[in-house]
Amino acid sequence: VSAQQPTATYSSGAFGAWLIDADGRSYLGGSFVVAGQPKTLIRVLADGTIDASFSPVFANDDLHPLQPRLLALARDHDGRIYAAGRFTKVDEAFADGLVRFASDGSVDQSWRPGIK
Secondary structure: OOOOOOEEEEOOOOEEEEEEOOOOOOEEEEEEEEOOEEEEEEEEEEOOOOOOOOOOEEEOOOOOOOOEEEEEHHHOOOOOOOEEEEEOOOOEOOHHHHHOOOOOOOOOOOOOOOOO
């Protein structure tokens, strides 16, 4: 990895989830530091470089002060990625432990999971 490519350093905490998509990209959930910034989820391209364009910010509100943690990742047949874990927001959108990303990596705010 050259100095121009972002690198990830695994920090303290648990490595929570791993998923490979149809394009060979890996999604890693855990506690990472990338270019000096803490990350909960990173996407690694098939060539091994970190995709800097995919940078969701996971957070918890004041009622849930623990560090966000990913516990599971899944992909559907349309290429959308689902993440589950201990978090209340992703990119400032309310998530309450479950979020879906569109194929472009953005949070799919139209998706509203419900328990039936």
